[in-house]
Amino acid sequence: MSLSLNDDDLDTSGARAEILKRIRSLQSRPESMHANERILAQGYLTRKTRGPAPAPVDNVVALFEERSKAMLCTLHRVDSEQGIVQACNDYMASLQLNGTVAVWPALSHLDWSVLSQPNLLGAPTGDDLIGISAVACAVAETGTLVFASNAQEPASTHLLPETHIAVVHASQVVHTMEDAFARLRSQDRLMPRALNFVSGPSRTADIEQTIVLGAHGPYRVHLILVGQ
Structure with missing residues (x-):
């Protein structure tokens, strides 16, 4: 499949800089x-x-594997990055998922041309049913994924599609939320436009206290855990 970069997903930090300047x-x-x-x-x-x-x-x-499953995520382990794309293919085939796939530009070093579904590098357009991302880090205590958005790592990928596939390296897993903030600071990251902590599929119990998945985001979250 051919890949194309979504031109809408350009660096938007200029607006924030202008506000702070004022x-x-x-x-x-x-x-x-x-x-x-x-x-x-x-x-x-x-x-x-x-x-x-x-x-x-x-x-x-x-611990992260245990807690993320408790948060209704599914998880598959691969030994190295070479197995990521095939693991995504296998997961989508197992559920017979169709539709276009939006892939983080930050994952462009992988060969997404062999993905079975039509795909693009960039933020979801609103019509893409599947989003594939990496993470900034992951919190084992709560099974939580941490996302620090930027042009190469758009937040919409884990918010808009019905299905979200997240690539988590074992080396990115920390114990607590405090450890996550310490890790982000140690990487000398600038404060992102959005810092999201996501635990499992979107859910709500607003109506008659009945859990409904996918109310405000993906109703299906699958993790590709890389390494041991």
Whole structure:
């Protein structure tokens, strides 16, 4: 299948920068942050102590697998990245899923041309029934996926399609939510436009306390866990 980059999924951080610029102007502050402001913020984060934490576990990956299944995710393990595309193919075939597939541009290093369904690199258009993404990290304690959106990793991929397939490397699994924030800071990431914590398929019990899947997002979440 041919791949194409969705031109609509361009870097939109310029709008945020313009808003912050206006706020700084109204506060009579310079357009960009002074170096000492960044140092002060980093110092605050360094001094801030963490609260109580659960007891350490021997295997955070095994805990993540257990908790994500409890959150109604399905999961398949592969030994390396070479098995990711085939695992996606096998999963879609097992459920006879049809429709176009939106794949994160950040996963463009994989050969999606062999995917059985028509696919594109970029954010879902609204008509794509399947979205494939990676994650920023994953939280074992709650079986949660963490997404830090940017142009190459659009948040809509785990929000719009009916089926979401997420690629999680074993090395990305941390124990707690606090560990997730620490990991993001250690990667020197800029604060993204959206930081999402997703635990299983979308669900609601607003009507007669009956659980309904897919109310505000995908009703099917499948994980490809890479490595041990």
